């Protein structure tokens with residue numbers, strides 16, 4: 345059945361829902377409804393046009409797993425959709441409720457239950473930076489975090505994110521060993537609490553909250569390193585790319601980040617990086633201080649302890665100029681910009697990145713982060729794209745795909761359309777049937793799922 349016919353907001357029995365969950369924090373003032381129904385979907389002008397004005401009818405802010413189970417039970421019985429939310433830094437409208445209903449805001453479930461050499465366990469709403477701070481007190485650190493470490497929850501990262509700072513060494517979130525466990529509440533009249541371990545944790549990764557309400561998560565920690573924020577700059581594209589690739593590929597250099605920016609992209613970082621010349625490419629890195637001697641010092645224009653930059657309110661850490669933050673800084677200076685997401689494949693990074701740079705030049709300023717992909721070095725492109733038209737976007741995507749560079753389209757809001765393989769990965773569809781039999785979790789985001797009991 346067409347979702348617009350199935351989910352008619354006027355028919356949601358919110359009065360019955362409220363009385364079923366009495367005692368749980370509920371918010372419904374106009375400003376809060378608007379704010380907590382949004383994420384960073386406006387990074388894409390196409391998604392913005394499609395999603396502007398989509399809002400929840402009620403914001404529900406639980407403080408315990410029991411409260412989450414009570415909310416899930418009432419929503420299932422009354423057939424009211426639920427869109428789960430952390431802190432709303434997701435892109436592509438992941439956290440935007442397409443059919444109104446309830447936004448379940450987990451940002452007040454922030455307990456960190458365990459931190460140790462065998463990893464951490466925290467409630468889904470725990471801020472990512474708080475987990476890393478707790479780990480550092482024990483000489484440990486996160487294996488990886490998004491560039492939104494200081495703005496996002498761990499549950500939101502598990503359910504909406506893909507990788508980030510650390511992925512140059514450890515790969516994306518989905519790679520074996522990067523997610524250890526999750527507890528998931530099902531959306532049924534009698535909700536269950538399901539425990540996922542090891543690779544099964546991927547059943548909730550990047551499904552935009554459509555495969556269960558994640559209440560707590562576990563992931564590995566690593567011995568903390570003395571990271572150094574380092575920026576290198578080059579006048580020429582080829583030299584810059586060769587340098588970035590050689591640092592990223594060198595296993596003798598411990599690193600958390602190697603982020604490449606062609607000159608027309610680095611342009612937007614100049615206000616944040618004193619000494620970065622106009623017309624120069626930039627390579628942003630986080631390198632273990634003890635390995636700095638292994639890096640050619642001649643192109644380096646900035647080298648400072650990462651912890652000092654992170655602690656200084658007047659400066660921003662280098663990681664907050666990489667990944668999605670590059671787009672954010674550029675957008676602040678040019679509202680017409682948007683972006684693309686690509687994967688420069690293992691073994692062909694330099695060849696394919698150079699080919700696209702030569703073909704598209706400043707029409708698609710190259711920005712990419714080196715990552716491990718199934719153990720091999722690859723690069724995650726997040727090129728800036730001055731928006732012109734959907735027709736041109738389709739042409740640019742085709743150019744990449746014809747060159748063997750997979751694209752994850754960031755201008756669409758379904759799991760399938762946004763994936764590099766244009767389908768729901770692995771067993772996520774089968775798991776959705778188990779945890780969301782009525783199809784109430786973030787409806788419209790996983791259209792290939794047909795609910796067993798609508």
Ligand SMILES: Cc1cc2nc3c(=O)[nH]c(=O)nc-3n(C[C@H](O)[C@H](O)[C@H](O)COP(=O)(O)OP(=O)(O)OC[C@H]3O[C@@H](n4cnc5c(N)ncnc54)[C@H](O)[C@@H]3O)c2cc1C
Nearest residue numbers: 430431432433434491497499500504505506552553558668
């Ligand atoms: C400037 C910028 C930089 C970014 N950099 C990165 C990056 O480096 N790496 C990266 O991977 N992503 C990045 N992102 C995307 C985003 O920040 C991360 O995915 C982030 O961790 C999301 O956390 P959040 O708490 O804001 O989640 P939200 O935006 O609130 O939610 C994200 C998705 O997960 C679902 N969700 C949230 N919590 C739960 C839960 N407990 N149970 C089930 N579903 C849930 C939501 O429904 C939504 O679909 C970036 C985004 C921006 C705007």
